[in-house]
Structures are given as structure tokens and as C-alpha cells.
Amino acid sequence: MEFDPFLLSRIQFALNISFHILFPTITIGLAYFIIYFRVRFTLTRDPHWEFIYAFWVKVFALTFALGVVTGIVMSFQFGTNWPGFMEQAGNIAGPLLGYEVLTAFFLEASFLGIMLFGKSRVSNKLHLISTMVVALGTTLSAFWILSLNSWMQTPAGFMYENGEMIVDSWFEVIFNPSFPYRFAHMMVACLLTASFLVAGVSAWRTLRGVDGPATAKVMRVAVFAAAILIPTQIFIGDLHGLNTLEHQPAKVAAMEGVWETEKGAPLTLFGFPDEETRSTRAAIKIPKLASLILTHDLDGEVRGLNEFVGEHPPVAPVFWSFRVMVGVGMLMLLVSWVCAWQLWRRERINKWGLRALFGMTFSGWIAVLAGWYVTEIGRQPWIVSGLIKTADVVADHPPGILLTTLVAYFTMYSFLMVSYIGAVFYLSSKPAQSLLHMHNYDLPGKHPEDRAYTPNNSK
Amino acid sequence: METILPLIFVAVMGLSLLLYVILDGYDLGVGLLLPLGSDKEKDVMIASIGPFWDANETWIVMGVGVLLIAFPTAHGIILTKLYLPATIMLLGLILRGVAFDFRVKAGDHKKAMWNRFFFIGSLVAATAQGWMLGSYITGLTGSTINTVFSILIALCLPALYCVLGATWLLIKTEGELFAKAVVWARASVLPMALGLFLVSIATPLVSSVIAERWFQLPNFIGLMPIPIASVIALGLLAVLLKRDVEHLRKTNPVFLFACPVAVCVMAALGLAYSIFPDIIIGQMTIWEAAAHPSALLFTLYGMAIALPCIVLYTIFIYRIFSGKATELRYD
Numbered sequence: 001m002e003f004d005p006f007l008l009s010r011i012q013f014a015l016n017i018s019f020h021i022l023f024p025t026i027t028i029g030l031a032y033f034i035i036y037f038r039v040r041f042t043l044t045r046d047p048h049w050e051f052i053y054a055f056w057v058k059v060f061a062l063t064f065a066l067g068v069v070t071g072i073v074m075s076f077q078f079g080t081n082w083p084g085f086m087e088q089a090g091n092i093a094g095p096l097l098g099y100e101v102l103t104a105f106f107l108e109a110s111f112l113g114i115m116l117f118g119k120s121r122v123s124n125k126l127h128l129i130s131t132m133v134v135a136l137g138t139t140l141s142a143f144w145i146l147s148l149n150s151w152m153q154t155p156a157g158f159m160y161e162n163g164e165m166i167v168d169s170w171f172e173v174i175f176n177p178s179f180p181y182r183f184a185h186m187m188v189a190c191l192l193t194a195s196f197l198v199a200g201v202s203a204w205r206t207l208r209g210v211d212g213p214a215t216a217k218v219m220r221v222a223v224f225a226a227a228i229l230i231p232t233q234i235f236i237g238d239l240h241g242l243n244t245l246e247h248q249p250a251k252v253a254a255m256e257g258v259w260e261t262e263k264g265a266p267l268t269l270f271g272f273p274d275e276e277t278r279s280t281r282a283a284i285k286i287p288k289l290a291s292l293i294l295t296h297d298l299d300g301e302v303r304g305l306n307e308f309v310g311e312h313p314p315v316a317p318v319f320w321s322f323r324v325m326v327g328v329g330m331l332m333l334l335v336s337w338v339c340a341w342q343l344w345r346r347e348r349i350n351k352w353g354l355r356a357l358f359g360m361t362f363s364g365w366i367a368v369l370a371g372w373y374v375t376e377i378g379r380q381p382w383i384v385s386g387l388i389k390t391a392d393v394v395a396d397h398p399p400g401i402l403l404t405t406l407v408a409y410f411t412m413y414s415f416l417m418v419s420y421i422g423a424v425f426y427l428s429s430k431p432a433q434s435l436l437h438m439h440n441y442d443l444p445g446k447h448p449e450d451r452a453y454t455p456n457n458s459k
Numbered sequence: 460m461e462t463i464l465p466l467i468f469v470a471v472m473g474l475s476l477l478l479y480v481i482l483d484g485y486d487l488g489v490g491l492l493l494p495l496g497s498d499k500e501k502d503v504m505i506a507s508i509g510p511f512w513d514a515n516e517t518w519i520v521m522g523v524g525v526l527l528i529a530f531p532t533a534h535g536i537i538l539t540k541l542y543l544p545a546t547i548m549l550l551g552l553i554l555r556g557v558a559f560d561f562r563v564k565a566g567d568h569k570k571a572m573w574n575r576f577f578f579i580g581s582l583v584a585a586t587a588q589g590w591m592l593g594s595y596i597t598g599l600t601g602s603t604i605n606t607v608f609s610i611l612i613a614l615c616l617p618a619l620y621c622v623l624g625a626t627w628l629l630i631k632t633e634g635e636l637f638a639k640a641v642v643w644a645r646a647s648v649l650p651m652a653l654g655l656f657l658v659s660i661a662t663p664l665v666s667s668v669i670a671e672r673w674f675q676l677p678n679f680i681g682l683m684p685i686p687i688a689s690v691i692a693l694g695l696l697a698v699l700l701k702r703d704v705e706h707l708r709k710t711n712p713v714f715l716f717a718c719p720v721a722v723c724v725m726a727a728l729g730l731a732y733s734i735f736p737d738i739i740i741g742q743m744t745i746w747e748a749a750a751h752p753s754a755l756l757f758t759l760y761g762m763a764i765a766l767p768c769i770v771l772y773t774i775f776i777y778r779i780f781s782g783k784a785t786e787l788r789y790d
Contacts (some may be wrong), residue, residue, distance in 0.1 A: 058564060061564075062560045062561070065513075065556055066556075068516070070553065072516070076549060078527065079526075079537070080541075080542045083535025083536065083538065086531040086532075086534055087531055090527070090754070091531075091751045091753070092754070094529070095528055097524060097528065098758045098761070099758070101517070101520055101521050102521075103761070103765055105517045105520060106514060106521075106769045106772075107772075109514040109517045110513075110772055111776075114776065116509070117510045117780070118510065122779060166753055167753055170757055395535075397539075397542055405543075408546070408550060419561060
């Protein structure tokens, strides 16, 4: 079998970015939950909130470390694997990435030190501020990255001068047409991922009887957050879809598996898109629904893939990823609403609800990855929509070296993934109060009288 | 503006990389020394870098980031050529970065394993960085002599990091561990000095461009303060470390740490002079590689505001965590 350096580079980049994105997704969302736990503790001095905070800060730190180190890989891979991208779009991509380092990286890396190790060294107030600064840093980081990614999808605000891309409006570059939708969609996705992680781990703790009252408190927060966030996400996702239809019709056609342009297009629930025959085999269709969803009009026109021959993305992966994302989203809606209803009516979730929540601990990851595949594979064959082809910017490394490093990354990531999930559940199996005395953590407040907590033996 | 902007950016890039070598240098050094401490001492050693390592590591992202923003063409060429060592370094940095957290969170039964990974990751990253530096100085060409030279630097850089790490531990520790750190510092000074000496001789030998810049008469005399200052800093460190441990306990340890830092600064100055105004030695100048002035100017505005803030809050955080490190928590 002949290994194509372009294909290998794409697999390697896909592997790195897929593994990387998992961790910021959690930290961006979890940061806000942690602030909430911290504020509740500060206001109520209820020890349960302190246990909850202590526990989730640990998970946060672990996740953050994985996000940081895999993020450094990303910052190098632009140069090592896609040098042509920076040469051509460097005047735009460079400053956006630069602003991420300047405004976000240092901020979160520096204040995380105070957040994790500084409790007894700084006042309660400064510690709380540091926690908020870390959340701000993670959000700013998402802001700049999504700005760049959106620009690659819907480029704006620049012109060509002697064959070079020159910005004429940074405002238009940063706030390009798809940015607001993409940023909102991603932020809510992060919050949802964190909600289901918190709910799933809490469900597991409840099933094992660890820290009754504290676990019940945090469960409420996570389940109600998920129940409110998921419809919000469906609404934002719909707006995002309208925006994509306007700017990247070929991507939408691939998502829906629509080959021929038609008015009143049916929605294909399932099927097997086949690029050879340019049709979707064994399709289950609902009449007119695609037009209704995409154009908000029963007879709206949906452009088919045949209009973009040679320049549309590979259909099957986009089509399937989209169905996975939507499917997980529907499951999230169902589970969170059933559990929220149980909590509201009966103050507690039954065993099946707990098991469902536990099963969905990492459901956010699946939805986020699938969503990113839709958007990134959906942009192909372009790296910058309509301007720069991915195949034109790849570095020409010997396939042997690419294959070796690919195997090395894959081995490392598999090992880390097993270790990460193992560590999260190892921590979850302990009562939270024991975590207060574990390494890396000290009690809040500078003065002993601030430590108004009574040991609670709920296990 | 067209001539000044690349100058500003190359200065920021150089400073970021220098800061990286000093700051991540000491925590990589602590990682290299980790196997030498007892289990309890390992906790203190890790605690001594706990609040800082993440921000330290960010300086390399900043350095590479500035290369990418200001000199995109050179960024592509350099990183493509350094693909293998860069990938190995990244794998090392990943391993040590996560080991730091996993060692206390994955359970006591796995702590020894993660301690080992912390060491291996630090060693791999340090060696790969030396390799990258060596390849860069020799103009990114892969001849045999250049490869030998790269290996030479790959072996020296960990020694420098050990000296930085050991003297950092002198600032942050007390008691038995302090005495051990003195021994480690003493032991690593000689390999570091030898390494620097060999590298200084070998650099002009493998790179004719660098030789030309140094060995012209007025320049040669003007440049002498650089090697002289390095020798003084190194000599001072060696002499100070010769004192017995009890005496050293009363010495201000910051002064001991400052000695290898001074050597790093001098090496950076020497290197900057050797390379300037090229961004890839003998191939491309900073002006040829520079991005469009509009992109540079836009980044400069942000940098002018953000960099001073970064420096201020970094100092602020070092002040918060000043003093000796104890166990894994700071009280």
C-alpha cells in the first residue's frame, strides 16, 4: 500500500486536533461551574460546596494540563505540517493566533497557579478573582481560535495586494460572517459537555453512595443546567445552519445528502451516500422537511451537491457526523429533561435516570467531535473556503517519518486517554472531603476562622 | 516602519526564547534531577515548580508564535526542517506536563510510574531542544559534521538545565534536600562548562557565516566582553559552590541562581550577534521573511499592552509564591 504524505498529514492533524479539543471543551465549560461552586461556598459557608469545589478543581487541573500540552502541539503543527497555510494566510492567521497567546495563554497559565496552589497565600477575594480570570482566559482562547477558524470558513475583511493577502478591516476579519454563530455554538457545547460530565460523575457517585448531600447538590446544578442549555443549543444550531447554507451551501448539501438542487427538499433521516453513483442508497426520507429546517419555508430551495462537482467535501463522513451530533443532542435533550422532571417532582432521580446520566458522562465529547468533523471535513477540499486548497499547503515529509510520528502520537494519546478517564473515576471513587487533605490543595481563606466547615461523614 | 517592525519582533522573539530557556530550563532541570530525590523530596521538588511551570512553558509558545506572526515564511521552513526533533520534544513536553498532574491524582500506586514519566519527559524535551538548537545554528542542513554538532548540543543543554534546576532548588528548599541540591549543582557545573566551551569552539567551525562575524579584528575585540562575562559568571558559580553547605545556607541563593542565568543571557547575546540579521543563517534575513507591515502593526498594538501586563502579573505571582516550598502544599 502506498502511503500518501498528504493523507498522512491530514490524519495526523485530525488526530492531534481531535484529541486536543476534548480537554479545552471541558475546561472552558467547567471553569464556570467551578466559579459557581466557589461563589455558593463563599456566600453560604456550607462545607458541601467546599467539597464539591475541591473535587472539581482537581478534575479541572487534570483536564487543563492535558489541554495545555496538546495545545502546544497544535501551535507547532501549523509550521511543521502546513507551512503553505502560514505563507499564504499568515498576515491574517498570525495575528489572531498571536492575540490568543498574548491575551489568553499567559493569563490562564499564570492565574491557574494561584487557583490551584494559592489558597492559603492570598485572600479569599483574590483567590476567587483568580478563578474568574482563569475562566476568562479559557473563554478568550476560544474566542480567538474560533475567530480564526470561522475566517477560514467564511473569509472576509481582506484584499489581495501583489498576490499577498492584506487585511483591510480587522473588525471584519475577527467578526466574520460565521463567527458569532460558531462562537455561541461552541461555548454552549462546552457548557453542555461540562454539565454532562458533572452530572455523569455525580450519578456514579450517587450510585456508589459517595458523599450523599454534596453529590445531590451538585447533581441538581448539572441536570438543570443541561436541561436549560440543550434547547438553547438547538436554537443556536439552527441559526448556525441558516448561516452555513448562506455561505457554504456545498457543506449543507453534504450534511443533508442532497444531490440534486430542488424546491421542497425532503429530509434524509438515514441512508448511505455514495459518491460513485451520486445518490444516497436506502434513504429514509421525510418530505419537505429539509427545506423547512434549512430555509424555514416548506418550498425553499436547497442546492444539491451536483452543483459543486469537484469542489464539494467528501459526502459520507459529513453526512454521518452530522447525524451523530444531532442524535447525541436529542439524547441529551431526552435524558436531561426526564431527570430534571424527576428532580422537580420527586427531589431525586431514579436508578435508571442515574444510569442514563452515567452512560452519558462523555456524551459531550462525541457531539463536539462529530460537530467539528461536520464543519472541518465540510470545508474540504479548501483550507480557506474558496481561496486556498488544503492539498497545496502541505509539507512534503517522507511518508516513513509521518507514519512513525503518527504511531507515536497515537500511542501516547491512547495511553493518556485511558489514564485520564481512569484518574477521573479514581478521584470520583473517593469522598470529596478526603480530597481536601490530598496533595495540591489547601483550605480556603487565610485565617482559621474562615474555615467554617464541619467534617461530614456521609459515606 | 518597514525596517523597524521586523527588528522589534525579532527582539521580542529572542527575549521570549531566552526567557523560555531560563524559566522552563529550571523546571525541566528539576525534572531531570527528580530521580535523585527520595519520595518525600520528590514531592517538595515538584512543589517548588508547581505554580510556575505552566506559565514558563508558555514562553516557547510565545517565541514560536512570534516567529509565525512576524516571519511566516521562515516559520514554515524552520519547523518543516525541524519536524522530527520538534515532534520528539512535543511528545516529551506532553508526557512531563501530564505526569505533573497524574502523579498526585491517579492514585498512590501509580505515583512512581508518573514520577518516572516526569523525568523521561523532561529528558526527552531537553535533549530534543538541544538538537533543534544545533540544527538551527548550522543552518538547517543535515551534513555529518552538522549532525555531530547537533548531538553535541543535545547532550549539553540538559547539563545547563540541571544547573538551573539545582540552583532553583537552593532558593526553594531547606534541610537535607538543600544539601543534596548543592551536590547536584556542583556535579552539573563541570559538564555544563565543558559543553559551553565545546559549543563555542565548534560553532564557528561548522558555520563559516558565524566564524566570519566573530573573527574580524575590530568586532573580535568588541565582542570579547561576552565570553569573558560568561567565564566570570561560571567561575563565580564554581567558587561559590565550593563552600561547605552550612556556609551556603547563609548565602543568598538568588545570587547562585543568577550565575547560570547570566551565562544564558551572555550565550543569547552571542547567538543573536552570530545570527543577526538573518532569520535562517546564510539564507534569509528578517526583512525578507517579515509579514506585511499591516499585520505586524496590528499585533504590535496588542503586544504593547499585553506584554507589560504579562510581566507585571508574572512578577506578582512569583512574589505570592516566594519563599521555601514545603511538601506539596504551600502554607
